[in-house]
Amino acid sequence: MRQFELTAPTTVDDALATRGTFLAGGTTLVDLMKLDVLTPQQVLDINGLPLRGIDTSDGLRFGALERMADIAAHPGVYPVVSRALLLSASQQLRNMASIGGNLLQRTRCTYFRDVAMPCNRRDPGSGCPAITGANRMHAVLGTSEHCVATHASDVAVALVALDAEITLVSEDGERVVALADFYRLPGETPEVENDLRPGELITEVRVPRLDWASRSTYVKVRDRQSYEFALCSAAVALDVQDGQITDARVAAGGVATVPWRLRAVEEALRGKPVTLASFEDAAAEATEGVKPLAHNAFKGSLLKRTIIRALLELTEGELR
Amino acid sequence: MTARVDAPLKVTGQARYGADHWFPDMTYGYLVLSTIAHGRIEAMDVTSAKNAPGVIAVYTPFDPLVLHKPSTFLGETWVPLQDREVAYYGQPIGVVIAETFEQARDAAMLVDATYEVLPAVTSMSEGMATAEDPPPSRFGSQSALELLADGVASIEDAIAASPVVVEATYSTAPQNHAAMEPHSAIATWENGVLTVYSGNQASNLQADELAGALAVDGDRVRAVNPFVGGAFGGKGRTSAPAFLAAAASRALGRPVKAALTREQVFTATAGRASTVQKLTLGADKNGILIAVRHDSWCSTAMDRSFVEPTGQGTSGQYYTTPNLSLSQKIVPLNLPPTTFMRAPGEAPGSFALESAMDELAVALDVDPIELRLRNASTAPIGKDLQWSSKHLDECFRIGADRFGWSERTPGGRTDGDWLVGMGTASALFPAGRFPASVELTLRADGTAVVSTSGADPGTGLLTVLAQVSGESLDIATDRVTPRLGHSTYPAGGFSAGSTGTASAGTAVMVAAAQVIDDLLGLATAPGAPFEGVEASYEGGAVVGGGRTMPFGELLHALGRESLTATGTSAPGEEVTKHSFGSFGAQFCEVRVHRWTREARVTRMLGVFDAGRIINEKTARGQIAGGMIWGVSAALHEALEFEESGRLANGDFAGYLVPVNADIPNVDVEFVHHPDTLHNALGAKGVGEVGIVGMAAAVANAVYNATGIRVRHIPITIEDLLID
Structure with missing residues (x-):
């Protein structure tokens, strides 16, 4: 870790007026500073900013500094969101990590985290050793020849499924962006992970009201039972009327470079009866465009199976 | 007395491990590791590192600390910086010494090595x-x-x-090994005597290695190691930071602390x-x-x-x-x-x-x-010497009953969307002893002290020493203070080969017999309280002529503060008569999800024949730890080396070990058959046998659940995906 200067602004205006790296829970930033991946000279501790509050009266609204643990425990939060949070990291990390920071967390690609190795995301143009290296954990969707790193967040997958929006402020003013549009595919510029502009701060996360999201879940498949990133995950919400699926939201994690909305799967589910065959047919749509690497070819199959499992869990006792 | 003598110190944070020590004027060392798998270092640019704030010295193969390969009964041990050859990625090739840890680390990042790269074989x-x-x-x-x-x-x-x-x-x-305590050391030189504080498996062995490496007499080196944060074989030999701290401290005339980072532990030490x-x-x-x-x-x-x-x-x-x-x-x-x-x-x-x-x-x-x-x-196959005591059949009988083995069917069963299977395997680990000496002291305050040089890296040896001493002296265990981890103590209790209890325990029995004998000699000597009386020792007291004097009172009466005897024990004639081993029956239940194919162990049971169990709690801890590691080997752990020789998962985020949620229930049972043909104490080993067979039991349960035979470990999700 390099020397840095730490200040703690108490108003959003003060925070925006100072150039520096924002520190919320610190669970990504401090980790990467220790690894020398991030070397900010000016760190702004924003925990004193009034970016708090959990409101579930009309959809969901979270202040950006709300902790993962507090949102997960809030009774009005849709199951897919709280489950995604509870299956993330550890209780200690969830107690520290903010929702805003979670959405900005960096990839867990081991090459990104090792400064002795090239990485196009960390050092543009230096190369991507993951493409030919240890890539079992890497993405099969949304990849490019420059980067195959997986997006690490669980809750972002749930939020993308629910059409969440985030509020961003800078000295130029405030804007609201759909979370799904916020993330950028690596393409030719893997160093650009999202639409965050210099000096911009996430202040709020909003999820539009979706009553039938009370029937939702997050299934996370991983190499151990807790405290591990997803090999594959599925965020699914389902609207079922009289044994028919009337609407669905489906997104996947652990398999793509950004939280991966699966609109084709949703479309395939709409109007179908609640049967295993419907689920299998719809899940087959998930793997459109899958590009396996040497060690992660199983992820296509696993993605379909994860979606089917989530659908089965949401319709237990109703399957025809 | 608490169940474990060292527990209060450990749970209150008062136990001082090697790297917890601190000395005025202490300096800090940070190691530099190679970034190629095979080749020769052509140059190392240390100019910016040497000019960095707080840097005191930078040692490399071009400006080395002189170290000699020490040789002990373990064979030769490698020492760093003595040549320019690189044989693996992550090999120690330099050390930076600075006034603070942060300064040493920052400067280490400025060291620039250039290599002549040679072809490497890495798979x-x-x-x-x-x-x-x-x-x-x-x-x-x-x-x-x-x-x-x-x-x-x-x-x-x-x-x-x-x-x-x-x-x-x-x-x-x-x-x-991924022990909780990274390999580390603090070295100080005072009046030509080196003292090294460092976690290891036998302080006398570490002192011997350091003396050899530094070419000084053995009596000028003291290794101090009262607590160890996990060893498992990985701290038998002296580590690179310990050698470097010792040599740098000598060169600089200041205390040096050097510790590997978690990431460095994965390559700068040795593994399986x-x-x-x-x-x-x-x-x-x-x-x-x-x-x-x-x-x-x-x-x-x-x-x-x-x-x-x-x-x-x-x-x-x-x-x-x-x-x-x-x-x-x-x-x-x-x-x-x-x-x-x-x-x-x-x-x-x-x-x-x-x-x-x-x-x-x-x-x-x-x-x-x-x-x-x-x-x-x-x-053992082809040998004439029969097992001295083997009750594996009893282990299987008890285990099968307790685990519900009779409910197992060849195709497993299902529970909702989970495929459930049971597996079993045998465990065997040879029972042996190392030569061991212990010192036993009776004190005038009525307490006793038992000391030997070995280590308790969580095994329970410290507690067991107190128990065996108490038993041998016929006094309560809490009247005995056990001491381990100082190379000036008699050499014994090496934490290796599952031998600690049997080796040190029998030496305690010898020492106790000797010190009791000496006590009786003093008690009946002319002018002593039991002169001319037929005296015996029982219940911590000398008895005779209608009188009973506790040993403390007697020592007082004799004007002595203490009485000390040393006992030594080593493998003897018994090895010409029998073969010896600990045995066990491992059981486990595994669930594999029908759709997403995660394999999770939901129950396990091990029933073990390990001779006399001195301390049920610490023995269970050893066995359960071994079984859990077996699950870890079966489902999680693997160092993943790339073709370049770089370790792709050298940290706890990438190198998975089970978390609590992976280990719901560990049941351990012992059949109690003391093996006095092996040693007078009747104890065999429990340190290693618990891991043996467990990975197979898991794989066999996976087969029972799924019909898929996986012949490699770890078994991961893709092994169980059938499309």
């Missing part, structure tokens, strides 16, 4: 073609063994003549070898073995410093067979060195043998326990 599959016989005089170096029944010309003939044959190749992944094992079992229709062939390959470092022998301790001992063939080859690789790790040889070897036995049970349609009992050995 087993690549190295197998040029496998070699193990070098002589290494642990487990026996390269081949063949026993054939009369009239049988070859093992191939014996296999060909077997009505039922299973043959398969198994492989196991390389592992790191990869293994490949080809097993062939031939049996008759009743499952009686006719032939066993076990051909083994293990990875080793380019210096060929360690062999992980997978056949000898398994196929060479488990099952009676008239025809046996074992072979062991080594595969030198440009990877970090290998060394002892909990049940070296037996842990990976039992995965292969006990998986193969399960395959044979399937082929014969025989219950896997029944198959094992039909073939259970009465002695």
